[in-house]
Amino acid sequence: MNWDAEVDIAVVGAGGCGLVAALAASDQGAEVVILEKTEHVLGNTASSAGMIQAAGTRFQRELGIDDSPEQMAKDIFHKNGHESDPELTLAVCRASGPMVEWMVDKLGIELSLFTEFKWPGHSHHRMHAPKSRSGLELINQLRREVAKREDIYLMLKSPVTRLLTGGDGQIIGVETSTPDGIQRIGAKKVILASNGFGGNKEMVQQYIPEMAEVLYFGYEANTGDAIKWGLELGAQVENMTCFQGHASVASSHGILVTWGGVMSGGFLVNQLGKRFGDESEGYSEYALEVMKQPGRIANYIMDEEIHQNLLSIEDYKNLAQLHGLKIADTPEGLAQKLGLPEAGLAATIEQFNQAVQDGQDSFGRTWFPKKLKPPFYGVKVEPALFHTQGGLKINVNAQVLNTKGEPIPNLYAGGGAAVGVSGRKPKGYMSGNGLLAALGFGFIAGRHAAENL
Ligand SMILES: Cc1cc2nc3c(=O)[nH]c(=O)nc-3n(C[C@H](O)[C@H](O)[C@H](O)COP(=O)(O)OP(=O)(O)OC[C@H]3O[C@@H](n4cnc5c(N)ncnc54)[C@H](O)[C@@H]3O)c2cc1C
Known part of the structure; x- marks a missing residue:
């Protein structure tokens, strides 16, 4: 084959998975090209809250938190009903x-342990996040580090259009459509980091029909390309029905309202001013509950103390600064501002505060940090699809497997391109599983690929 360029490793996609994979490979002395479809280095990673779950870190130990990878895997299995691959889950x-310590020590990325509230399903504080608690800061810091490395080339506006195989079926490179024309890049290893299929309506309709008509809140360029190439090559895919949904995107501003509001003591009501489930189970599955309510909409109810607790999160702070939150001294006043029945909301707040006292409610919720006190805060929210969690089946080295369970030579995947650790259902998604699979498998893939050139 006549190559336009040859490198050790080609990485497809410049999101969190791709940048981490490239940096991990470069650390081992590999020459890497990152091919990005769009003109930006953003991806879903930039839209995220930048919450990276990691266990047994020195940042946890410094705060006296006794966590371990085994405990983290146990929490993940508990959330997904033991539907994720046990070996793969434990490996990541x-x-x-x-990985988190490498990001801080080697890459100079500023991360700190997030302790403002506990995320659903986690037995310990284990989210590590940039100061602003935003994925944009995370991806910008990763990009800054990539720019410093002379052995990493970043090509924007260069969608990969196909994988190139040798006579014996092994991967030998990629084809990309650059502004200067089609280029064939020879690579000893290829890492697929182009996320899942949330931006591909037809694939969502095929695998997750219940979310086909819902707001897609992820990166538009994530159209399932890697999964399609993998299927053509005889790769296995797994858990294609799984996704990360979210129950609370502010309808007025299109900004995520963090579930930290629930975990700090808030709740959701429908247009009748009534609660409709145990919110503390998780935001992904609760998207489906909101979809069952009148108008497929809900109202997030909080108070001043909760509001103050959320202001360290960039998205929430932006929403507050844009006056996206309704505030009132009485339940009736808040109901008026949200267009809800006054008596209905007042009764619900009273019942909720009673449940706080009792330690449980009729929906089975037992997570009640506090009673709600005036002034009250509220915002209308709608459900959304954030990203898909099913994808190419990989082994503990992040190598893509064929239908016989054997690695396809030279091919790796991570992040949304690969199967995650959330099992088959949306309720299997534990907070942090997205970046865990993206950065974690990117880290594993980059190192393994470089060590096996
Ligand atoms: C609002 C929001 C908040 C979130 N918050 C969190 C959080 O706090 N913690 C957490 O763990 N998870 C979170 N997630 C999930 C998390 O963002 C994703 O799981 C993760 O960022 C996926 O990373 P990735 O590298 O696989 O994909 P991405 O970051 O989406 O990167 C994929 C890249 O591949 C490119 N690409 C696609 N096709 C091609 C092609 N053919 N050729 C070349 N390039 C291609 C895309 O343009 C894109 O740049 C959140 C998601 C959303 C939407």
Whole structure:
């Protein structure tokens, strides 16, 4: 084959998975090209809250938190009903701690342990996040580090259009459509980091029909390309029905309202001013509950103390600064501003405060940090699809497997391109599983690919 360029490793996609994979490979002395479809380095990673779950880190130990990868895997299995691959889940949990410490120590990325509230399903504080608690800061810091490395080339506006195979079926490179024309890049290893299929309506309709008509809140360029190439090559895919949904995107401003509001003591009501489930189970599955309510809409109810607790999160702070929150001294006043029945909301707040006292409610919720006190805060929210969690089946080295369970030579995947650790259902998604699979498998893939050139 006549190559336009040859490198050790070609990485497809410049989101969190791709940048981490490239940096991990470069650390081992590999020459890497990152090919990005769009003109930006953003991806879903930039839209995220930048919450990276990792266990057994020194940041946890410094705060006296006794966590371990095994405990983290146990939490993940509990959330997904043991539907994720046990070996794979444990492998990425074990990689998470060293990876976060490598990001801080080697890449100079500023991360700190998030302790403002506990995320659903986690037995310990284990989210590590940039200061602003925003994925934009995370991806910008990763990009800054990539720019410093002479052995990493970043090509924007260069969608990969196909994988190139040798006579014996092994991957030997990629074809990309650049502004200067089609280029064939020879690579000893290829890492697929182009996320899942949330931006591909037809694939969402095929695998997750219940979310086909819902707001897609992820990166538009994530159209399932890697999964399609993998299927053509005889790769296995797994858990294609799984996704990360979210129950609370502010309808007025299109800004995520963090579930920290629930975990700090808030709740959701429908247009009748009534609660409709146990919110503390998780935001992904609760998207489906909101979809069952009148108008497929809900109202997030909080108070001043909760509001103050959320202001460290960039998205929430932006929403507050844009006056996206309704505030009132009485339940009736808040109901008026949200267009809800006054008596209905007042009764619900009273019942909720009673449940706080009792320690449980009729929906089975037992997570009640506090009673709601005036002034009250509220915002209308709608459900959304954030990203898909099913994808190419990989082994503990992030190598893509064929239908016989054997690695396809030279092919790796991570992040949304690969199967995650959330099992088959949306309720299997534990907070942090997205970046865990993206950065964690990127880290594993980059190192393994470079060590096996
Ligand atoms: C609002 C929001 C908040 C979130 N918050 C969190 C959080 O706090 N913690 C957490 O763990 N998870 C979170 N997630 C999930 C998390 O963002 C994703 O799981 C993760 O960022 C996926 O990373 P990735 O590298 O696989 O994909 P991305 O970051 O989406 O990157 C994929 C890249 O591949 C490119 N690409 C696609 N096709 C091609 C092609 N053919 N050729 C070349 N390039 C291509 C895309 O343009 C894109 O740049 C959140 C998601 C959303 C939407």
